[in-house]
Amino acid sequence: MKHKTLLLMLAGIGVLALMVLLIGPEQIESAIKMANPWYLVLAVIIQVVIYGLWTERWAVTTSSVNISVKRRHLFPMLMVGLAINNLTPSGRGGGEPVRAYILAKYSNSPTENAFATVMADRGLDTFPFIALVVFTIIAAVLYLNLPQWMVVALAICLVVLIAIFILALYMSLNREFGDRVIRWFLRILKRISEKTHRKFEQRAINAVEGFQNSMKVMVTDRKVLLYGIPLSFLIWGLEILRVYIVFAALNVQAPVGIIAAVFVISTLIGMIPLLPGGLGAVDGMMIVLYSYAGISPSVSAASTIVERLISFWMTSILGMAFLPYFGADAMEKLSKKL
Structure with missing residues (x-):
């Protein structure tokens, strides 16, 4: 783990420790x-069930593009990706390329196909998340007594989220638009480094083409939509149930x-690439918001x-424990992320 990541984790833990001191360690311990x-x-059992449902949903997208891999092998890949998302300050997105890399290597599939399955899997989360953001805006007005600026910020987040989702989907399905976007990025890369541009130009164009082909297959596969979207709503429902049980x-x-x-709201905070997994920021926001709602600090x-x-540390520890299962190459890939 690089020093920067370690320092950021310590900073997040420090923020949480400060809040604990302000509230009173004895009261919290009691x-x-x-x-x-x-x-x-x-x-904990609910969290384990969630792991299984995440694996099942990913299996739906992999089978859609004929990537042959058993669920018992998908599960450790998933856990490694989740752990990397938690331990890197990358807006909860650092684990997706590693998941795709491991899947491609393990199943002998093109990397762009593997990456498409990961992106489609994450994209299925958008449907329940948008529904919950709408619900949250209503609940924030009626129950949380949040400042007006925070409600406005939530509404802006909703608009931006929908816009990004539509743009990403359109780029994935429209080859001409996707080519224009990738060539725009390549022109920027050319200004930065001519050598790097020559090295990656054709590879990037071919990768986008393969990615688009895979995405088209999955979007037109009724099983992905009719099975994957209900699974996503069930997963989010169980996540909320887990908190209720706690x-x-x-x-x-x-x-x-x-x-x-x-x-x-805490999930949105965790997407900001400041601290690993939103460590400290997410915890602090949750404590503040529950207190706003009338629950004692x-x-x-x-x-x-x-x-x-349960949701952060158990997942991170399990994911890191599975990492050696995939060999030195995966660990090298991880070292570049941390």
Whole structure:
């Protein structure tokens, strides 16, 4: 792990530690000690089920372009990608190229096809996320009593998210538009480095063509849409349920609407490429927003710490544990990301 990434992680942990000190470590510790262990076990089981559903959804996109790989092999690839997303300050996107690289190498498939399956898999998340952002804006107005600027910021995020999704989809399906975009980037690259431009020009054009062909196959595959979109809604529903169970373990019946709103806002914060996995920023925002909604700061902090131990740290540890399974090449690829 490079020094920069390590320092950013320590900075994130420092932010969280500061909030814990401000709230009171004794109060937070007391809230955690009162937690029902069986509920916490249930929250962990829900997280494991989510891993399985993520794997199943990715399997839908890989089978659509005839990439033959078993789910028991997709699962560790997925976990490595999730861990890299958590541990790199890349807006939760650093793990996708590594996932595609490992899938292409393991299945002997073209890299552009493998990358298309990863992008399609992530793209399926857009549908439930947009629905939840709309819900969050309503909940923020009615329940969270957020400042007006924050509600406006959420509305802007929604518009930008939809615009980016439509643009990316159009670029993936329209070859002429995709070519224009990639050539625009290549012209910028040429101004920076003539040598690098010559090296990557034809490779980039061919890669975009292969990527577009794969995306067209998946978008026209009814199984991807009819199976993948409901799976995405189920996954997001289970993520919110996991948080609800953590609150229930602390003997707090937090409204599902509040949990969903905070979950969406914290996810948006986590996409900002400042700290690895939004470490510190996400945790702090969750604590503040739960407190805004009327939940005591000590319980807000306790639930956030426990929830992040399950969703962030458990995922990161499992992903890193699977990394040696794919050999030295994958570990070298990771070292370039960190």
